[in-house]
Each structure stands twice: as C-alpha cells, then as structure tokens.
Amino acid sequence: MNPTFKFQTILANLSLEQSCPCNDSSPREELSFRWINNNIPHEQNFLPTIILDELLGKPSRVNEKDQKFNCKLCGLSFFDNEENALKKFLSIPKASREKMNYTHISSGLIEMEDGVCAPVEKSGHFEFYEFEAVNIHLKFVNLKTI
Amino acid sequence: MEKLNATPNKYLPYSELLKVSDILYFDGPILSHFKDLKSNNILFLWVDNTETLNRWMVWKTSDSNLYYYLKGQKSLEATLNDGLNEFVYFVDIDSKGNYEVVWSLYIDAIPDSYKLETDSFYLDRFPTDYEYLNQVADKDLYLQNLRENSIYLKLSNSNNKFKSTITCEDASTFLKGISESFINYAKYDFIDSIKKGDIETSDISRDLNSLVEEISPRIVDLSYSSFKVSISTDSLQRDTNGKYNKWKKRVLQMYQDNILNIDYKDKKEVNDIVEKFSTEQRKKIFAPLFRITQNKDLSVEIKNFKGNFIKKLSKVNTDTQRLILPKSITEEEKTKTDKSLVSIVLEVPKDKKIENLTKKDLQQSVLFSQDQPSGGFPLEVTTFIYEGVKYNIIKPIEIKVQLLEGEYHYYNSTFGFFNTVSKKELVFPSVKASIANAYNQSDENSKSLYSEYINYTEHIIE
Numbered sequence: 271m272n273p274t275f276k277f278q279t280i281l282a283n284l285s286l287e288q289s290c291p292c293n294d295s296s297p298r299e300e301l302s303f304r305w306i307n308n309n310i311p312h313e314q315n316f317l318p319t320i321i322l323d324e325l326l327g328k329p330s331r332v333n334e335k336d337q338k339f340n341c342k343l344c345g346l347s348f349f350d351n352e353e354n355a356l357k358k359f360l361s362i363p364k365a366s367r368e369k370m371n372y373t374h375i376s377s378g379l380i381e382m383e384d385g386v387c388a389p390v391e392k393s394g395h396f397e398f399y400e401f402e403a404v405n406i407h408l409k410f411v412n413l414k415t416i
Numbered sequence: 417m418e419k420l421n422a423t424p425n426k427y428l429p430y431s432e433l434l435k436v437s438d439i440l441y442f443d444g445p446i447l448s449h450f451k452d453l454k455s456n457n458i459l460f461l462w463v464d465n466t467e468t469l470n471r472w473m474v475w476k477t478s479d480s481n482l483y484y485y486l487k488g489q490k491s492l493e494a495t496l497n498d499g500l501n502e503f504v505y506f507v508d509i510d511s512k513g514n515y516e517v518v519w520s521l522y523i524d525a526i527p528d529s530y531k532l533e534t535d536s537f538y539l540d541r542f543p544t545d546y547e548y549l550n551q552v553a554d555k556d557l558y559l560q561n562l563r564e565n566s567i568y569l570k571l572s573n574s575n576n577k578f579k580s581t582i583t584c585e586d587a588s589t590f591l592k593g594i595s596e597s598f599i600n601y602a603k604y605d606f607i608d609s610i611k612k613g614d615i616e617t618s619d620i621s622r623d624l625n626s627l628v629e630e631i632s633p634r635i636v637d638l639s640y641s642s643f644k645v646s647i648s649t650d651s652l653q654r655d656t657n658g659k660y661n662k663w664k665k666r667v668l669q670m671y672q673d674n675i676l677n678i679d680y681k682d683k684k685e686v687n688d689i690v691e692k693f694s695t696e697q698r699k700k701i702f703a704p705l706f707r708i709t710q711n712k713d714l715s716v717e718i719k720n721f722k723g724n725f726i727k728k729l730s731k732v733n734t735d736t737q738r739l740i741l742p743k744s745i746t747e748e749e750k751t752k753t754d755k756s757l758v759s760i761v762l763e764v765p766k767d768k769k770i771e772n773l774t775k776k777d778l779q780q781s782v783l784f785s786q787d788q789p790s791g792g793f794p795l796e797v798t799t800f801i802y803e804g805v806k807y808n809i810i811k812p813i814e815i816k817v818q819l820l821e822g823e824y825h826y827y828n829s830t831f832g833f834f835n836t837v838s839k840k841e842l843v844f845p846s847v848k849a850s851i852a853n854a855y856n857q858s859d860e861n862s863k864s865l866y867s868e869y870i871n872y873t874e875h876i877i878e
Binding site: 305318319322323327328329330331332333334335336342343346347354357358359360361362363364365366369370392393394395 | 433435440441442443444445446447448450460461462463464465466467468469470472492493507509510511512513514529530531532533536537538539540541543544545
C-alpha cells in the first residue's frame with residue numbers, strides 16, 4: 271500500500287483535475303535547501319503554503335486561476351544547492367524580498383521515505399510532497415542568513 | 417498595504433492573459449510572465465498583501481527587455497522604465513486568483529515601498545524555455561552595437577517661420593552629403609592605411625568596392641527633435657575578405673575625429689587638412705560637408721550615443737572653403753577623375769616603332785581592348801637603377817597598376833611595396849625607384865628583392 275501524503279485531505283478537497291503530485295514525482299534522496307523565516311517556529315517553515323497562509327492569516331500567493339497551480343500550494347519549494355537558493359533569493363527585488371520575511375537558508379537531506387520530489391527544474395527548484403508520518407523540519411538546520 | 421492614489425478599476429488593459437512561466441517562484445509565484453491576446457509580455461511582480469489579498473505590480477515589456485533581464489544584463493527596473501510604459505498597474509488578487517481591484521498609476525507615482533531598485537538583476541542562468549528570444553535579441557544587439565558606435569547628428573531649423581521643423585529636402589541633402597563625405601574619407605583612409613602598411617591587399621579596387629558597400633553609413637536611430645539621426649557603419653559583420661574588420665571598426669571614429677571635429681576657424685588645423693589630403697580628396701570629402709553647413713537655416717549638432725554634446729557644425733567661412741577647395745584646381749581634378757585605364761592590343765608592321773604610331777594607325781590597328789582588370793594592369797619591369805648601376809632583370813618583376821579615385825596606384829605584394837602618384841608621367845619613374853628601394857631592403861612583411869633576384873639580375877654598364 272502506498273503511503274499517504276501528510277495533507278491528503280486538503281489535496282482531496284481541492285478536487286484537482288490532474289494528479290497531484292504530478293506523475294513524474296518520485297521518492298528520492300536529495301540534499302536540499304530552503305528559505306526559512308527564523309522568527310516563526312521552525313516547523314511552520316515546512317508547512318505547505320496553503321496551510322501556513324491560513325495559519326498566519328494571509329492569502330496564498332496566486333495570480334491566476336489554475337488547477338495545477340493549486341497542487342503546488344500543497345508542496346514545499348526546495349533548491350538543489352545553496353548557490354541556486356541564494357541566487358533566486360537575491361533576484362527578488364528588494365522591496366518584495368523584505369516583505370517576505372525570509373531570514374535564512376536551511377539545508378537538510380530529504381530521503382526516499384520522506385515523500386516524493388517533483389523533477390528538479392533548470393533553475394534548481396523542485397517541489398516536495400511530504401508523507402503523513404514524516405516531520406521533515408527535524409532534518410533541516412539553518413545554514414546561513416540571507 | 418500601501419494606499420494607492422488612483423481610481424480603482426476592475427480590469428487590466430490586457431486581455432486573455434496566459435501564463436508563460438513563473439520566473440521567480442518559492443511556495444508560490446513571485447514574478448510571473450504572462451502573454452496577452454496580442455502576444456505582449458506582461459510581468460506580474462508580487463509587492464504586498466493584506467489578510468485577504470495579494471497585490472501585484474503589473475507592466476508590459478518588450479521581448480528584448482525580457483531577454484536582457486533574463487540574461488542578467490538589464491535590471492527588472494529597466495524593463496519597466498524603458499520609456500515605453502507610461503502607466504503601471506497594481507492588481508489586488510484573492511487566494512483563488514480573482515481580481516478584486518485594479519489601479520493604474522503613472523510610473524513616477526509608484527509608492528516608494530514598491531519601487532524597483534536599479535540593480536534588481538536576475539542572477540540565475542538564462543532559462544532554457546526562453547531560448548526563442550535569442551533571435552529577437554540578436555537583431556536588437558546588432559542595432560544596439562551599431563548605435564553605440566554611431567555619430568548622433570541633430571538638425572535644427574533656425575528659421576522661426578516653420579518652428580523647429582526642417583524640410584524633407586534639407587534632411588535628404590544632409591544625409592546624402594554626410595554619407596558622400598564619409599565614404600570618400602573612408603576611401604582615402606583605406607588607401608592611406610595600405611601605404612602605411614597597416615592593412616594589406618592583393619587587389620585594391622576589388623576590396624575597396626566591396627568595402628564601400630559594407631561601410632556605407634546606415635541610419636540606426638531616428639527621432640523628431642527637430643531631426644535627430646544616428647549614423648553608423650556595419651563593423652560587426654565579418655567583411656568579405658575577413659581582414660579589414662579592425663579598419664572598419666575605427667574608420668567612422670577617424671572620420672569624426674579628422675573631419676567633423678576639425679575646428680575650421682583654426683588656421684593650423686585647416687593647413688593640416690590641405691597638407692594631408694590632395695585637392696581631389698579634399699573636394700570629395702569636404703565639398704559635401706560644406707554644402708550642408710552653408711544652409712543658413714540649418715544648424716547641426718554632433719553628439720555621441722550617450723547624448724553628450726560634442727560640437728556644433730558651423731558654417732565654414734568662404735576663405736577657408738577656398739583654401740580647402742580651390743576652384744581652379746578643382747576643375748582640373750574633375751576631368752582627372754573621369755579617366756580610367758584600358759589596354760589595347762594593336763596589329764602593326766614589325767618594323768613600326770610605337771612612338772611613330774599615328775592616330776589613324778591606332779584607329780585601324782586595334783585587335784582588341786581590355787578595361788582595367790580586377791587587381792589592376794600587370795606591368796613588367798625588366799630594368800632598374802640601384803646606386804647608379806643599371807640592372808637588367810632576367811626574370812621580370814610584375815607590378816600591378818590601377819587608376820583609382822583619380823590617382824595611380826601601383827603595388828607588388830611579394831616585395832611589399834605600394835605607392836601612389838598623382839600623374840601618369842610619374843608612374844614609371846616611381847615604380848623603378850620603388851624597385852631600387854626594395855632591392856636591398858627587407859622586413860618581416862616583405863622579402864628582399866636582392867635575395868630573391870640575385871640569380872636573375874645582371875649589371876649593365878653603360
């Protein structure tokens with residue numbers, strides 16, 4: 271029996287037309303990097319944005335009505351190396367960057383039993399969907415301030 | 417969230433937006449690229465949020481702006497402030513993607529907290545999905561490079577009757593004049609560069625003809641103010657021969673330095689011109705230029721690509737014009753330029769000496785004739801005098817002779833000499849002098865005529 275995703279109920283409620291996570295996602299081992307906000311509890315930094323936004327009382331950051339996109343809101347963004355994580359962060363215009371409140375790049379090893387990863391995009395970004403019994407935040411430590 | 421000083425609306429002025437990609441993304445889009453029904457590039461940048469809405473700053477940008485942004489060569493700010501956008505839009509969107517409010521603001525009214533910094537560069541590698549933009553950008557880059565190496569000329573009308581407008585005829589005369597003057601300068605400089613040994617050619621006429629097409633001034637920018645035109649030469653494409661690129665790159669700048677930027681009120685500079693250029697060259701380079709400056713209703717300003725003022729091209733006074741373009745000589749030179757070299761083969765009695773041929777003989781004896789061939793006429797030299805000793809050359813030396821731009825050019829690429837004389841009577845003596853000079857000289861570019869011809873020369877004691 272396939273393991274269920276941590277946010278299976280939310281995914282089901284989204285009534286997506288396409289499979290989510292996408293079909294080319296797979297469990298794999300990946301040293302991963304993620305921007306985090308050190309001023310909120312560490313585990314909150316690893317909540318999918320659809321849940322975290324609700325928790326923090328703000329709207330999810332969307333700019334179109336797209337079914338596929340809703341699926342991505344249930345995943346977590348990671349980068350495949352520190353350099354890609356930093357480059358993307360510094361590419362955000364300063365005014366927007368400061369309002370996002372990210373303070374650190376954290377790193378950790380995602381393993382096969384943790385969930386599924388979508389293919390790594392050319393920019394080094396990929397989505398990760400966590401399995402139910404996993405606490406992925408425990409594997410991540412702050413690497414550097416940004 | 418920032419209060420915007422604008423009238424709220426419901427719609428963006430772009431229809432049927434379709435997302436191309438999220439250029440910056442982390443747990444949701446940060447900077448997204450859309451296309452509208454007309455294929456315009458529309459950028460959405462997340463700038464703010466309330467408890468229920470996200471605010472996006474939205475603007476239109478060109479393919480080339482987008483390309484240079486993704487290449488890391490233009491900032492995001494530059495894609496907005498490119499002179500094409502008068503307005504920027506702010507859209508407040510809920511978490512389901514519905515547009516709640518749309519605001520339009522003049523670009524200079526963007527609140528400080530949403531302003532893009534001038535170094536808002538994209539730092540990641542160029543996304544492969546955007547390779548289709550390469551072609552657009554290549555064209556743009558070509559134009560941009562030509563502009564950066566161009567001369568900006570602004571024509572103004574000093575006659576108030578028609579305000580700042582200038583006539584089409586004035587614009588046309590101006591462009592024709594500046595183009596003619598530059599091309600003639602380039603021809604002079606090309607030949608001068610050969611003489612100095614800066615460039616080499618095996619066929620001046622052929623190379624010069626192909627280069628004239630390649631370096632002909634091209635309009636690379638235009639604007640109405642009254643009439644601002646930027647001219648440049650194509651120094652980017654490899655020339656036909658592939659060996660004159662350096663020369664092509666510098667010739668427009670040389671023209672500006674040596675012709676346009678001259679202070680025609682300065683006697684020394686004017687005298688330098690007279691010494692440097694032959695009367696024929698002066699006529700070709702300066703007459704079209706003086707025609708432009710003579711128009712009392714027009715004033716011409718020269719600027720560079722960055723808009724820095726360089727100088728005003730003023731009317732050149734009559735005395736200076738006469739000095740540079742003396743009338744009597746100009747007429748004489750005019751007939752000279754109309755000439756070309758031809759060779760004819762005559763059938764004559766064996767004992768008839770050439771010097772005794774009559775006009776009638778010439779008319780009746782022509783077997784065939786030939787126009788100046790590419791590369792010039794071959795001239796075989798069989799004797800020369802070196803240090804007072806006459807030498808007979810058993811293996812003749814072939815010299816190529818061309819009449820070009822009213823002057824006689826001769827050259828031999830093996831021994832690396834090239835020379836120009838202004839009168840036909842001077843061709844033979846000058847050729848012989850050049851051979852004598854080359855007889856005992858050699859450098860890295862030429863062989864010593866002595867070492868090559870040691871077995872082919874013999875003294876002739878007279």
